[in-house]
Amino acid sequence: MSLPAPLRIAIAGSSGRMGRMLIEAVVMSPDCRLAGALDLAGSPALGSDAAAFLGKASGVKITADLREGLADADVLIDFTRPEGTLAHLAVCRELGVKLVIGTTGFDAQQKAQIGAAAADIGIMLAPNMSVGVNVVLRLLEQAARALNEGYDIEIIEAHHRHKVDAPSGTALQMGEVVAAALGRDLKQCAVYGREGVTGERDPSTIGFATVRGGDVVGDHTVLFAGIGERIEISHKASSRNTFAQGALRASRFLAAHGAGLYDMGDVLGFDKKASVS
Ligand SMILES: NC(=O)C1=CN([C@@H]2O[C@H](COP(=O)(O)OP(=O)(O)OC[C@H]3O[C@@H](n4cnc5c(N)ncnc54)[C@H](OP(=O)(O)O)[C@@H]3O)[C@@H](O)[C@H]2O)C=CC1
Numbered sequence: 001m002s003l004p005a006p007l008r009i010a011i012a013g014s015s016g017r018m019g020r021m022l023i024e025a026v027v028m029s030p031d032c033r034l035a036g037a038l039d040l041a042g043s044p045a046l047g048s049d050a051a052a053f054l055g056k057a058s059g060v061k062i063t064a065d066l067r068e069g070l071a072d073a074d075v076l077i078d079f080t081r082p083e084g085t086l087a088h089l090a091v092c093r094e095l096g097v098k099l100v101i102g103t104t105g106f107d108a109q110q111k112a113q114i115g116a117a118a119a120d121i122g123i124m125l126a127p128n129m130s131v132g133v134n135v136v137l138r139l140l141e142q143a144a145r146a147l148n149e150g151y152d153i154e155i156i157e158a159h160h161r162h163k164v165d166a167p168s169g170t171a172l173q174m175g176e177v178v179a180a181a182l183g184r185d186l187k188q189c190a191v192y193g194r195e196g197v198t199g200e201r202d203p204s205t206i207g208f209a210t211v212r213g214g215d216v217v218g219d220h221t222v223l224f225a226g227i228g229e230r231i232e233i234s235h236k237a238s239s240r241n242t243f244a245q246g247a248l249r250a251s252r253f254l255a256a257h258g259a260g261l262y263d264m265g266d267v268l269g270f271d272k273k274a275s276v277s
């Protein structure tokens with residue numbers, strides 16, 4: 001009996017922290033094949049083998065030419081920057097290549113562009129691909145429903161010194177899930193940091209606090225602070241491999257599904273309630 005053909009995966013942002021982790025994960029997965037590797041024009045890595053940093057030869061050269069990098073791919077996994085992802089999205093749509101988007105920091109208009117492209121291709125959009133965070137999103141929905149009065153909600157996140165967006169995409173998604181469970185609109189109730197004489201806390205708000213430093217992979221805590229007790233629901237990532245493995249699960253899911261906009265809840269078989277992103 002012959003084995004099914006491997007899933008052909010291209011990676012965007014090949015020289016980035018996640019790009020390298022993803023290349024390693026693809027190369028190590030027997031059911032996947034590295035089919036393309038993209039990086040920005042001007043990157044010193046252009047022309048070199050995508051797996052050279054692992055001391056291996058993948059036979060795939062890093063290119064800035066999107067059509068060349070996507071020519072042989074079923075799925076592109078993209079953890080870059082919003083402007084890069086949107087450029088990749090346009091070419092994926094044209095070529096019929098499915099897209100796993102891990103990039104964070106999109107504004108509402110950019111998210112709408114992604115949603116529109118999902119009419120033609122399968123797209124997975126998730127600010128955090130770890131299984132653990134997506135389970136935490138479900139726990140948060142339940143906790144927020146049960147603690148809907150008398151508890152102040154604060155979301156605290158910590159990341160490495162190189163992260164460029166704040167709050168993290170995960171923190172924002174946690175805020176959206178909690179706000180939706182409470183029947184609030186996050187746009188109306190979010191407080192992003194405090195300074196000076198702020199006055200007493202407004203109980204209808206959801207506060208965000210951001211910490212940046214060192215090599216923290218990604219910590220998120222949602223605090224429900226009541227009188228006489230505090231509940232903290234936390235997730236701490238200790239390796240980027242958890243995000244890479246989630247992105248591979250997402251790629252396998254997309255390979256088996258048609259056009260549409262999906263999230264990690266779909267991959268994990270959750271119903272749609274907690275999938276605000
Ligand atoms: N969904 C999830 O599970 C996770 C999401 N992330 C998100 O992934 C993104 C990347 O994170 P990380 O790997 O740490 O970042 P890095 O800065 O390490 O890597 C980003 C990569 O994208 C490239 N890049 C930058 N701008 C563009 C552009 N306009 N077009 C094409 N490529 C571009 C960079 O190239 P160059 O180096 O030449 O600038 C680099 O190779 C972030 O948005 C982060 O929040 C991160 C981890 C998990």
Ligand SMILES: O=C(O)C1=N[C@H](C(=O)O)C[C@H](O)C1
Pocket residue numbers: 104127128159163167168169170171217218219
């Ligand atoms: O930039 C990162 O590193 C991470 N970004 C994601 C986010 O913004 O939520 C996910 C993860 O926490 C790591």
